[in-house]
Amino acid sequence: MKRLSSLLLLLILALSCNEKKAKKEVAPTIEKPTPVVIEFGFNLNEFDVVRDTIQSGDTFGSILSSQNLGNNKEYDITQKVKDSFNLRNIRIGKEYTLLRSKDTAKILKAFIYKADIAHYYVVDLRDSTRAYKKQLPITIKRRTIATEINGSLSATLDEAGVQPAMAQNLADIYAYSVDFFKIQKGDRFAVTFNEKYINDTIYAGVESLEASFFIHKGKKIYAFPFKQDTTSRRVDYYDEEGKVLKNMFLKAPLKFGYRISSRFSKNRFHPVQKTFKAHKGTDYAANHGTPIVTTASGVVERTGYTAGNGNYVKVKHSSTYSTQYLHMSKILVRRGQRVGQGEVIGKVGSTGLATGPHVCYRFWKNGVQVDPLVQKLPNSEPMNAKFKPRFMQEMTPLKKELDSIAALKFKN
Numbered sequence: 001m002k003r004l005s006s007l008l009l010l011l012i013l014a015l016s017c018n019e020k021k022a023k024k025e026v027a028p029t030i031e032k033p034t035p036v037v038i039e040f041g042f043n044l045n046e047f048d049v050v051r052d053t054i055q056s057g058d059t060f061g062s063i064l065s066s067q068n069l070g071n072n073k074e075y076d077i078t079q080k081v082k083d084s085f086n087l088r089n090i091r092i093g094k095e096y097t098l099l100r101s102k103d104t105a106k107i108l109k110a111f112i113y114k115a116d117i118a119h120y121y122v123v124d125l126r127d128s129t130r131a132y133k134k135q136l137p138i139t140i141k142r143r144t145i146a147t148e149i150n151g152s153l154s155a156t157l158d159e160a161g162v163q164p165a166m167a168q169n170l171a172d173i174y175a176y177s178v179d180f181f182k183i184q185k186g187d188r189f190a191v192t193f194n195e196k197y198i199n200d201t202i203y204a205g206v207e208s209l210e211a212s213f214f215i216h217k218g219k220k221i222y223a224f225p226f227k228q229d230t231t232s233r234r235v236d237y238y239d240e241e242g243k244v245l246k247n248m249f250l251k252a253p254l255k256f257g258y259r260i261s262s263r264f265s266k267n268r269f270h271p272v273q274k275t276f277k278a279h280k281g282t283d284y285a286a287n288h289g290t291p292i293v294t295t296a297s298g299v300v301e302r303t304g305y306t307a308g309n310g311n312y313v314k315v316k317h318s319s320t321y322s323t324q325y326l327h328m329s330k331i332l333v334r335r336g337q338r339v340g341q342g343e344v345i346g347k348v349g350s351t352g353l354a355t356g357p358h359v360c361y362r363f364w365k366n367g368v369q370v371d372p373l374v375q376k377l378p379n380s381e382p383m384n385a386k387f388k389p390r391f392m393q394e395m396t397p398l399k400k401e402l403d404s405i406a407a408l409k410f411k412n
Helices: 002-025 060-065 074-081 153-159 166-173 385-409
Strands: 048-053 095-100 108-114 119-124 130-135 138-148 188-198 202-216 219-226 236-238 259-262 265-269 276-279 282-285 291-293 298-306 310-316 321-331 344-348 358-365 368-370
Touching: 060 074, 060 108, 074 130, 138 153, 138 202, 138 385, 153 166, 166 188, 166 202, 188 385, 202 385, 219 385, 298 321, 310 344
Parallel strands: none
Antiparallel strands: 048 095, 095 108, 108 119, 119 130, 138 188, 188 202, 202 219, 219 236, 259 282, 265 276, 282 358, 291 344, 298 310, 310 321, 321 344, 321 358, 358 368
16 A cells, blocks of 8 residues: 555656656747847848948949949939939948848849048938938037146056047137147146037037137146137137137247257258257248248248258238248249148248258248247137127126036146
């Protein structure tokens, strides 16, 4: 009897285990849903997606001809889209995407061409052929930084987590009041600015600057953008009192990346002629081919070549002032041409009596050559008094914010 009971117990246990095993085996599996991918306004899950770049010899027509166009014809497509999409602007190295049907026919449904980081063209072949241009979503992010110069301006910005390209923005704003060759470790600056991001993640550069200051040689120089005419695109920069930063003359004939290799002197040893003589100019050393700009608006008075000057350009700015630029590798203007302040007039070289690539910058006042670095030069047109109240109203909160953030940064 005991033996029979034991057998029955074993049988019940075996049946129970098999039942549990069966239940475990038939348990349904839950598949994770495929994430929906939306790009260029299409649900990419619905297509066979091919990504590629334009190669040498590729054209819109040749790309189409390599695809199954279904009932569409290559010539008909080209004719329908040419007014909306300039097909000659397709460039080598640019990305494009093909959206094709997911069946075995792989019929082309759309062609997408990325014109630049923010814009793309779509040729939609689904219902009726049409082409259009779209812009990716752009986000503007605002921030303020305050930091000390440590090395070059570009390197300092990089350390602060700002794209070094910002250096050119600041150099342009302070071109009339700060000689960036002379900035040194310990100089300070702060800037409030707006940056552009595509799809909220891809950095696309500086959109605008709202406020800044630069402390150089113990002097704090503020800069606030302001439009006197709100309908105009022109923006000038003013200090906290509404005084224009822009002078009649730039500080130097090179925008960036230079050093003063020789100053104006009544008695300098000439490195080529090996004798002491007056040096009535300021030498700015820079890489061969660096653009040389005119420091003020005016008319090209003379261009040419001499054994000493090499290739040179002389510009007359007014009845009082003239400037000259020597040792160019290339002259880019002609006599009688009107030039604007900051316009490129030539390239740095070492023609004439020169030991290396540089531009010798010469400055005349009332017909006499003088040292431009010690001249008190006139400012540009001041702000119209009627706009001063609006400027002060816009500037005051920006200055307060900038100063408060800088105070926290520089409290030590």
